[in-house]
Amino acid sequence: MTDTTIASHLVRRFRELGIDCGFGIVGDFALKMFSALDAEGFPILVTTDEQGAGFAADACARLKGFGVVAVTYGAGGLKVANAAANAWAEQVPMLILSGGPGVVERKGDPNLHHKVKDFGTQLRVFEELTCAQAVLTSGHTAADEIDRVLREIVSQQRPGYIEVPRDLIGIAIDPPDFGIEPDLPIVDEAALHAALAEVLIAMRESTRVAIHAGAMVNRRGVADALFSLATSAGIPVATSSLARGVFPERHELGIGMYLGALTPAPVRERVEGADLVLSLGVLQTDLTLGGFTADIDRRKAIWCSDTDVTVGYHTYKNVPLWAFLPALANAVFSESVALRPDPLPGHVDFTATNAELTVERTVDAVNGHVDERHGLILDPGEALFSSVDMRVPTWALGSAYYATMGYAVPAALGAGKADPERRPFVIVGDGAFVMTALEAASCAFHGVPAIILVLDNSGYGTQRPIVDGPFNDIAQMAPEKLVEVFGMGRGWKATTEVELDSALTEAIASNELCIIRAVLPKYGRSAALSRLGEALSAKA
């Protein structure tokens, strides 16, 4: 026998995967697990609701390559079904770690609280939402089962699920048979060389090349190769909404986010007007392509996915991004190609007037105030769309494809813990804010002095132009007064540019939780959404 336990094995693996805390809410079926993880030096940081813990773990995983949300069974686990779905859709390597009734307790199928149809219900739900699952049943198989799920999470870059019956916590378990080295997408070396040769020729023949860089560059850990490729060849890089920060947007070659018709004209022209577009690890979805308005000519495009490289109309199978991008960067570096276009303006100073706020000017103000000390977190809707007019100084996270509202505030907790060098700066609409607003207190409670900017346009403003009705009106609140409820932090309400400018200045100078409400016109919209509207009208 060994002195390895489920908790000690889990924590060993979590450390190997680079994290030192999880997020979650305890419950009686999970108490021993939380206590044992804590005793192993791996605390689970409490949030106000499980949903928030799920999003915090997701944000941690986006920045660190792995995250853990720990919950109790049923009433805990099923509250993170949506967070798991978000992680699946956006390829986030997150573990859902659930407590559960003991192996012995389950015998005879008694009606224990938190049970649904039977003790397998929760497992079957997560089979639909994760890439690998395990319900631990014995000390002999526990380590191998845990490792199988962790390996799949990292290999597939998707969420996974482990359920630990409470009577197994504390037992000695057999050591694992293998490590958790990921099975990366396989490489056809000959196809890789052929693809590389064709791509290099295409690049040499082009005078205007652009890169569209996506989330899989981050997920597969090849952002350095992207930087090397772009800088040695002087290629401008636009980022996908799921990958902001994969290339520094305030670098002279960083041109910001490309989001189809929502993109500002100069950036759009750099991408769509290029002779050759290298699309690197971009998840091809409606929202990340600006509602499928992205207009990149296939004949001039090279699509590198997690598994294949497609040049024009033909595909090199088993030429995965993780192998191809470093190979391409090396080849280009040795050739010293130098396209280097005129840089687009990056950071823009914001000069406040006494005018009432608009979304556009609010975004400009944030753009002018944030710097390398900040990481951005953008909630779906206007907060995310309008940020296409920003050059983010470091990274920016968001549920940019699955689009789950209420993501941003709790994600600030996970991001703040994952990257303590950056202070989370959240931009969130008022409708999304109230979904998870109290997680602002979780941020402060755990020492993350987030800045939260609430775009208050009196309801679900993004939807009003589609179909309006009473269902778009929500209970009005004064988010800036929440700091009084928390007994922590500072709050501001800004209706003019000057007020916002001043609030941003004070918030950035402060070390506390800061909540700023920007009061916006009910029927206003960002420059980005206006551009989208124009593009769709032109099509119709």
Added chain:
Amino acid sequence: MTDTTIASHLVRRFRELGIDCGFGIVGDFALKMFSALDAEGFPILVTTDEQGAGFAADACARLKGFGVVAVTYGAGGLKVANAAANAWAEQVPMLILSGGPGVVERKGDPNLHHKVKDFGTQLRVFEELTCAQAVLTSGHTAADEIDRVLREIVSQQRPGYIEVPRDLIGIAIDPPDFGIEPDLPIVDEAALHAALAEVLIAMRESTRVAIHAGAMVNRRGVADALFSLATSAGIPVATSSLARGVFPERHELGIGMYLGALTPAPVRERVEGADLVLSLGVLQTDLTLGGFTADIDRRKAIWCSDTDVTVGYHTYKNVPLWAFLPALANAVFSESVALRPDPLPGHVDFTATNAELTVERTVDAVNGHVDERHGLILDPGEALFSSVDMRVPTWALGSAYYATMGYAVPAALGAGKADPERRPFVIVGDGAFVMTALEAASCAFHGVPAIILVLDNSGYGTQRPIVDGPFNDIAQMAPEKLVEVFGMGRGWKATTEVELDSALTEAIASNELCIIRAVLPKYGRSAALSRLGEALSAKA
């Protein structure tokens, strides 16, 4: 062709089922559906988060026999997975009505936002959590599919799921082939008569009979028969934690809630010390039986379930509660049995002292203040357990078996709409409160002036005696200050009995949303939990 649409058919059925509004949050895949339902005079009342809408619909269903939560696809639907699970476990007839991508949009499996693995993921998740499901696909089958799900919801008294692709809203649909009359559990008439005869003999031979009445009495609409049975025979009635209000607890025969070892001694003695216990429609679960501490001698018990009657050790199959209880009430009425014991004290006046608050005295205070104008909603944990020392004046709702924390505040919205004659009075722990606290604003926004009493014991107090650790400590807040964030309502912080008494007096006199924080000892516990602790120690 007809002029029936999906929305008009749904609303026709919803009206037949007795409800005139639903609860939910819109999203682009659900906009047309929400708008069409609204146009048919069936508004969907917005909450701050989908979870809250799920619990509001659940509370509505408990009081009205049906409830609807309406959501958008994915990021909406999966947020109510836990609410659906709660409804399944506690047999609540609630419909999850989800918008979805159009039938045409789904072709070719494009990566549309809110999609998970494929367009069937959400359906498959709800197959695990509901009793019937339909994804509408055509106008020819829509009405019959809707009716099939609604019929199963009412027949089985479980949640169901309907998904409406957005391009079907507005099309003319074929009329339904049948109505939605429920298929009640079948009756073996001969067995029913035999069971009735044996039960009547057992009752005649007993001098001390007691009734334990459960949720299925409500669900099957036979509370009148229960009242007739109890009053004509003079039998004291204890209620299950899932069925409070099924018999009036302040009636001279109402003895309050029976919850195994948590029950106050006089009530427990009346139940466990009886010669004969009629257990009527009680869901037999760990929590509703006081952590399986209920000590009812099977030889002296008659168990009436939704399908069978069990006398001692033998079972009459297909003698369902809905048929048996009225038959028994009629038979007893014609015999005029009159056991009628001395009544137990019901309502107790509360006399406040200057002492600091305890859970026990807080419960006494509420017991002394509430009356027939109030309906109670009790969150799992201390709020629910400690209420075993109350006689609730009307009904009391709670997630008493599945035990999903954060249920009570949003449930107040649903309850307030379902029973406008009663003002919802919520009792909730501080840990559960922060999960859904902002739904207090949803209550006020929709004209439900709930009174919310937060039992603030600085974290997850119910768990501290089991295993304590930092995971039981939460971010402290001042719930009473939320009314300033909402710009609506009144708040109080009470640390002494006098302060609580005064706050309760003012809250009950007020017509606004009221939030009262009762500051309690961190390690205190209710009389009920102390009794449970003693019982478990005595066993060990």
